[in-house]
Amino acid sequence: MSATPWAVGVDFGGTTVKVGLVTPAGRVAAVRVLPTAELRRPAQFADAVSQAVRSLVQERGLRMSRIAGVGIGAPGPVDAARGVIHSMVNVPGWREVPLARRLARRLQCRCVVDNDANCFALAEWRFGAGRGADDLICLTLGTGLGGGLILDGALYRGASGAAGEPGHMVIDPRGPRCGCGRRGCLEALVGTAAIVALGRPALRRSAHLRRLVRAHGGRLMPRLIGRAARAGDPHARAVWAEIGARLGVGVANLVNLCNPERVVIGGGIANNWSLFAPAMRVTVRREAMAGSARAVRIVRARLGDYAGIVGAAVLVWEDR
Numbered sequence: 001m002s003a004t005p006w007a008v009g010v011d012f013g014g015t016t017v018k019v020g021l022v023t024p025a026g027r028v029a030a031v032r033v034l035p036t037a038e039l040r041r042p043a044q045f046a047d048a049v050s051q052a053v054r055s056l057v058q059e060r061g062l063r064m065s066r067i068a069g070v071g072i073g074a075p076g077p078v079d080a081a082r083g084v085i086h087s088m089v090n091v092p093g094w095r096e097v098p099l100a101r102r103l104a105r106r107l108q109c110r111c112v113v114d115n116d117a118n119c120f121a122l123a124e125w126r127f128g129a130g131r132g133a134d135d136l137i138c139l140t141l142g143t144g145l146g147g148g149l150i151l152d153g154a155l156y157r158g159a160s161g162a163a164g165e166p167g168h169m170v171i172d173p174r175g176p177r178c179g180c181g182r183r184g185c186l187e188a189l190v191g192t193a194a195i196v197a198l199g200r201p202a203l204r205r206s207a208h209l210r211r212l213v214r215a216h217g218g219r220l221m222p223r224l225i226g227r228a229a230r231a232g233d234p235h236a237r238a239v240w241a242e243i244g245a246r247l248g249v250g251v252a253n254l255v256n257l258c259n260p261e262r263v264v265i266g267g268g269i270a271n272n273w274s275l276f277a278p279a280m281r282v283t284v285r286r287e288a289m290a291g292s293a294r295a296v297r298i299v300r301a302r303l304g305d306y307a308g309i310v311g312a313a314v315l316v317w318e319d320r
């Protein structure tokens with residue numbers, strides 16, 4: 001029997017809520033996947049997650065006393081110290097919900113919450129591509145751009161728990177409108193909408209990309225621009241080179257600010273790594289201060305779909 005007990009990680013996503021039992025080695029031993037649409041009210045969520053936790057623990061022949069606690073990664077601003085979710089992106093009806101307390105009452109164990117990007121950073125730091133680094137910046141690249149900072153060997157939350165939002169660093173104040181209302185945030189320049197916007201002129205020039213889009217329901221998606229680029233389409237490749245260059249500017253700013261040992265990049269868009277990483281690296285080398293640029297390694301995340309579950313479990317262990 002190991003000294004570190006197991007923990008449960010809950011990854012609250014837009015489509016599914018994943019509840020996973022995590023071993024001390026960071027392996028997801030068992031998972032329950034619940035549809036987010038059925039858990040829209042906080043009470044429904046707390047009931048369904050408690051039930052899933054109990055059945056997972058029972059199924060493995062464990063007792064609740066072997067479980068260090070339950071961690072929840074939520075898509076939105078969170079007061080981690082008080083265990084309160086301020087609001088949720090794309091899930092209306094969640095305002096100032098004391099989720100940690102509600103779950104703890106149902107399960108009679110310690111429950112902690114943080115935002116999903118911080119959980120991702122914790123997971124990659126402890127068990128993934130950031131292992132062994134004391135200073136680490138983690139970015140998740142998808143519809144938006146999330147991030148988490150590990151500084152001096154601990155998750156850095158800032159004065160009010162809102163630190164680590166690289167997606168809303170303003171890169172170009174006259175740039176495209178961002179979901180947050182400002183202009184030219186890094187997220188507005190490299191998020192899914194930006195990739196599609198860059199893809200439109202490519203679509204006019206590339207018969208190959210037009211064929212792909214027609215064969216997939218007529219909607220231009222980053223995935224298809226990636227496929228065309230991998231097949232050698234120069235217009236699609238140019239889209240990813242531009243995304244890499246823009247991302248490189250953001251990463252260079254972060255590298256100048258924090259002098260990290262590593263930058264770890266994950267999220268769905270990172271599946272196009274070989275298409276955007278070369279331009280990103282060139283830009284970071286050019287735009288970051290020499291001392292920091294030399295010290296940093298920029299690598300792809302390793303944990304994949306379960307990073308959110310593992311990170312939420314790490315939240316429990318780190319909180320002890």
Ligand SMILES: [Zn+2]
Pocket residue numbers: 167168178179180181182185187188
């Ligand atoms: Zn923004």
